[in-house]
Amino acid sequence: MSSKDSVLIAPTHIAAIAPYQAGKPIEELAREFGLDPTQIVKLASNENPLGMPESARLAIVAATAHLGRYPDPAGFDLKQALSARWSVPQNWLTLGNGSNDILELVASALLEPGSSVVYAQHAFVVYRLATQARGARHLVVPAKQFGHDLPAMLEAIDATTRVVFIANPNNPTGTYLPNAEIEAFLASVAQRHGTRVTVVLDEAYN
Numbered sequence: 395m396s397s398k399d400s401v402l403i404a405p406t407h408i409a410a411i412a413p414y415q416a417g418k419p420i421e422e423l424a425r426e427f428g429l430d431p432t433q434i435v436k437l438a439s440n441e442n443p444l445g446m447p448e449s450a451r452l453a454i455v456a457a458t459a460h461l462g463r464y465p466d467p468a469g470f471d472l473k474q475a476l477s478a479r480w481s482v483p484q485n486w487l488t489l490g491n492g493s494n495d496i497l498e499l500v501a502s503a504l505l506e507p508g509s510s511v512v513y514a515q516h517a518f519v520v521y522r523l524a525t526q527a528r529g530a531r532h533l534v535v536p537a538k539q540f541g542h543d544l545p546a547m548l549e550a551i552d553a554t555t556r557v558v559f560i561a562n563p564n565n566p567t568g569t570y571l572p573n574a575e576i577e578a579f580l581a582s583v584a585q586r587h588g589t590r591v592t593v594v595l596d597e598a599y600n
């Protein structure tokens with residue numbers, strides 16, 4: 395199938411999606427500019443330039459002993475540990491393959507054509523992509539000093555809004571909202587819209 399065919403058979407809101415541009419691998423940069431890869435310091439994508447902690451490496455090696463079976467899809471052991479660590483019931487927890495997976499799950503579960511999503515200008519790119527992929531409407535609120543303008547985002551919520559995405563800290567602008575502002579925003583959304591609007595507080599970079 396050519397890319398022309400895929401444009402023809404995909405719904406227009408899917409065909410309009412521009413592929414996500416992931417951080418460029420060191421090896422690709424080295425090839426492009428004829429550089430020595432060992433001399434390149436990559437600061438993008440929140441990767442650890444010091445490498446993986448030894449404890450994480452050993453945990454991965456230990457986990458390979460069970461790779462002959464599918465893992466527990468309910469993640470019982472992990473949920474039990476997280477529930478104890480954060481003092482929340484296990485049925486409040488949803489596990490994902492990275493937080494991106496959770497963002498996509500939220501969009502799949504709550505959005506449809508005709509619904510809308512509020513997010514800030516310059517917010518994490520996946521909010522736009524996940525909204526676009528469900529054919530929902532984008533309510534993009536102009537940034538305030540490159541960050542989220544929460545009072546304006548509150549006002550932007552309309553009768554079709556199902557989801558508000560907030561990245562704190564934000565990627566790519568690195569802005570940060572103090573707890574008090576977030577708590578006031580959450581209280582206002584709940585007071586005005588009840589459970590119709592879900593606020594996703596994305597703390598991937600916290």
Ligand SMILES: Cc1ncc(COP(=O)(O)O)c(C=O)c1O
Nearest residue numbers: 492493494495518561565596598
């Ligand atoms: C704000 C924000 N949320 C979520 C993610 C997704 O992270 P991951 O799927 O690696 O957990 C990123 C990654 O760049 C991000 O910047």
